Amino acid sequence: MIRSMTGYGKQHQQVGSGKITVEIKSLNSKQLDLNLRLPADLKQLEFDLRNRISESVRRGKVDFYVTIEDSDLKKVGRIDREVAAAAFEQLNEMAYALRIQLPQDMASLLLKFPGVIANGDGDVMLPESLSKALTSTALSVLNEFDAFRMQEGQALKLDILSHINLIISLLDEVTPFENQRTELLKNRLMKNVSEVSDHLKFDPNRFEQELIYYLEKLDISEEKVRLRQHCNYFMEAIDEDYAGKKLGFIVQEIGREINTLGSKANDAQIQRIVVQMKDELEKIKEQLFNVL
Numbered sequence: 001m002i003r004s005m006t007g008y009g010k011q012h013q014q015v016g017s018g019k020i021t022v023e024i025k026s027l028n029s030k031q032l033d034l035n036l037r038l039p040a041d042l043k044q045l046e047f048d049l050r051n052r053i054s055e056s057v058r059r060g061k062v063d064f065y066v067t068i069e070d071s072d073l074k075k076v077g078r079i080d081r082e083v084a085a086a087a088f089e090q091l092n093e094m095a096y097a098l099r100i101q102l103p104q105d106m107a108s109l110l111l112k113f114p115g116v117i118a119n120g121d122g123d124v125m126l127p128e129s130l131s132k133a134l135t136s137t138a139l140s141v142l143n144e145f146d147a148f149r150m151q152e153g154q155a156l157k158l159d160i161l162s163h164i165n166l167i168i169s170l171l172d173e174v175t176p177f178e179n180q181r182t183e184l185l186k187n188r189l190m191k192n193v194s195e196v197s198d199h200l201k202f203d204p205n206r207f208e209q210e211l212i213y214y215l216e217k218l219d220i221s222e223e224k225v226r227l228r229q230h231c232n233y234f235m236e237a238i239d240e241d242y243a244g245k246k247l248g249f250i251v252q253e254i255g256r257e258i259n260t261l262g263s264k265a266n267d268a269q270i271q272r273i274v275v276q277m278k279d280e281l282e283k284i285k286e287q288l289f290n291v292l
Helices: 040-057 081-098 106-111 128-196 204-217 221-237 244-265 268-288
Strands: 007-015 018-027 032-037 060-069
Touching (some): 032 040, 040 128, 081 106, 128 221, 221 244
């Protein structure tokens, strides 16, 4: 089942007196472009989160945000006075050397320094309840996100298949003009030959061989068969998981057959149909940019 690269999900979870919120949204991209934003207290979970998101999302320009609203959740460590004092001393030295004035709210500035809020070993403290809450909420939001992508994917599928079916329908319209074109070519060549036959001698057998060769070069039967096969293969592959790139390759083959059909057509009506096919193919390509 195809998925759209556009998706959205948001989940909340109460933890004690506070609330953790996880939000994810994505747009189309050739590769995975992940922007993960976590509160400073949760940085130690970043590596595991990135792996989970990468496995689930695969491709797309993704924004993944985690926020903690007011509560004891934010009180995850104690202030290391020695580290804070050392940071304060460095700031004063810097201010004196650069002749700048430090801000009045020095406490907020100091709390942003690494290691100021720490346990006895200098590592950031993270309650087990918060770690579990973030993991479970992240899994829930990724499931919601995947469901959103699948729903969007079904809408894309219906639109794309409508264009593929139209290409097949247009291909059926080529046959009457193809038969008519062959007769017109034969008559035109015979007329040209009859006009010069009184002045030139030619071998009828050789002329017939050359005529067959010429008509075979203009024959589009193989292109029609291959084009139909590619379209049928596309309709089968569209139900596979994560088929975006594969569908892109098939579309390239469809485009080649349509182009060859147009170059060999030598008929205004067939050329008109080919132009319509190309128009439908471009619409498919635009939609495939959003398919995972």
